[in-house]
Amino acid sequence: MESYNKRIPEDRYTEFLKCMPQVSVELFLVDDGKVLLAKRVNKPLRGEWFWPGGRLYRGEKLEEAVHRIAREELSIEVKIEEQLGVYSHFWNESPFENVESVHTVNIVYRVRPVEDVKNINLDDQHEDYKFISEIEPGLHKYVKRYMNDSGIFD
Numbered sequence: 540m541e542s543y544n545k546r547i548p549e550d551r552y553t554e555f556l557k558c559m560p561q562v563s564v565e566l567f568l569v570d571d572g573k574v575l576l577a578k579r580v581n582k583p584l585r586g587e588w589f590w591p592g593g594r595l596y597r598g599e600k601l602e603e604a605v606h607r608i609a610r611e612e613l614s615i616e617v618k619i620e621e622q623l624g625v626y627s628h629f630w631n632e633s634p635f636e637n638v639e640s641v642h643t644v645n646i647v648y649r650v651r652p653v654e655d656v657k658n659i660n661l662d663d664q665h666e667d668y669k670f671i672s673e674i675e676p677g678l679h680k681y682v683k684r685y686m687n688d689s690g691i692f693d
Contacts, residue, residue: 540598553635560627560642564604565592567623567649567685568613570656573670574691576682577612580666583630583641587679588669592645605648613668614660617650623689628681647685 547555555561567590568575576588591612595604602619609617630641659668674686686692 542596542598542603544596544599549635553638556633556635556638556641560644562595563592563643563645564595564601564608565590565645565647566605566608566613566617567647567689568609568617568652569620569649569691570652570670572691573672574686575613575656575659575668575670576678577661577665578667578669579664581664582634583632584679589679589682590647590685591665595646601646601648605650609650612662612664614662615656615658616653618653620649620651623647623649623685626681626684649689 566575575591577591579585579587579589591608593604593608593612595601599607601622605619606617609615624647626645626647628643628645630643631639633639633641656670661668673692674683678686
């Protein structure tokens with residue numbers, strides 16, 4: 540099946556978001572025992588530290604999405620270590636004025652960078668990034684859940 544990676548017209552996309560969950564792939568990037576978080580620019584979670592991630596394209600294999608998202612959002616190549624799990628998120632906000640809330644199904648992959656992570660260049664969806672070595676106070680509940688489920692800081 541050919542991948543559909545074209546921009547969907549906003550009116551069609553918002554109608555989809557009003558009645559169906561969006562499937563997303565998220566990167567739990569670990570380097571030297573630390574986990575990468577990126578500060579979001581867009582809703583939902585504008586200004587929060589979260590994972591790089593994005594929607595899965597129709598016809599795109601999950602592993603292909605992992606590599607695409609790493610290139611597009613971080614400008615790096617990654618090696619997939621494992622699929623951490625599948626989560627369901629419920630957001631009380633949306634990037635669109637006429638959509639009150641969004642439901643996402645998130646497939647999370649633990650990855651590591653292929654090369655030195657000093658070369659991270661963020662896309663326009665993120666304004667900053669950091670690596671953390673513990674679960675910090677104030678992190679979003681979904682971030683804490685992934686960290687706890689992964690056992691990274693046990």
